[in-house]
Amino acid sequence: MNGATATPRLRSARDRKSKPPPPRPTNAHLPNGANLLNGAVPRPRDSPDMTQKRSSSTAxxxxxxxxxAHFLKWRARDVLGVLRYHPVPCAFAASVLFFMAVEYTLRMIPPMAPPFDLGFVATTTLHQLLAARPALNTILAGLNTVFVGMQTTYILWTWLIEGRPRSTIAALFMFTSRGILGYAxxxxxPxxxxxxxADFPVGNVxxxxxxxxxxAASVIASLDMKRMQRWELAYTFDALNVLQVIRLLTTRGHYTIDLAVGVGAGILFDSLAGKYEDGKKTAGNYVKAQNMVI
Structure with missing residues (x-):
């Protein structure tokens, strides 16, 4: 009995294998040109009821x-906690509202009028002092040039002597960006x-x-000093940078916005230079690992 029943089963399996597979439908047999060979499945058109159900589900x-919503779960103590534990963002929020009011009520500067600069207003007395004493202005300009030389020397020193190119890379990024934006x-x-x-650039050019x-260069140098824990030198550069800002405003050598963005540019390009170094180190480690595998 077992041998009699096994034979037909084997034959039926052979018969099934020997039968050719049914032809697959082509694009011509499918709606909307769907292609089953590429794994595409024809999508039936939605009925009005299905469309209505989907829209209601979305709603x-x-x-x-x-x-x-998150704000519906707030309580009075949560709002007070924001003021207590996050005073800086709250101060920023208040300043946004204040400057929105200022911006919407302030009169624009006429096209032919000189620009308004708050830093110039704050240094009016010093400006008059230097205008009346050209020799003092020249001395301060010479000291400023010396400070620029100190910045340049330190930035190049970190690369050429100490083998740390981050500050040099940051300075290259910064001055390239300054050239593009300054020309644009x-x-x-003023x-x-x-x-x-005697001022830098030397020659009154x-x-x-x-x-x-x-x-910006002073900020880049100061950030490197702080990373290396050269605190006294870093604080000296910060103090000289503040004096440099006051002198530039006094001599009308820069607008206030130039100086403020200079601080931000120094921080930004120092950070970008650090990311560039990290990326190069990661790529170098990857190449070394590949060479070891090979």
Missing amino acids: NDICCRLGN TQLPL EGFLGSG SFFLFYSGHV
């Missing part, structure tokens, strides 16, 4: 999300500019106003 999902929007020289042949390379 219910939106209502559910709005019903579970060339600001007019009224009352007190130039000096033309220069880009936006943004201040003096300030």
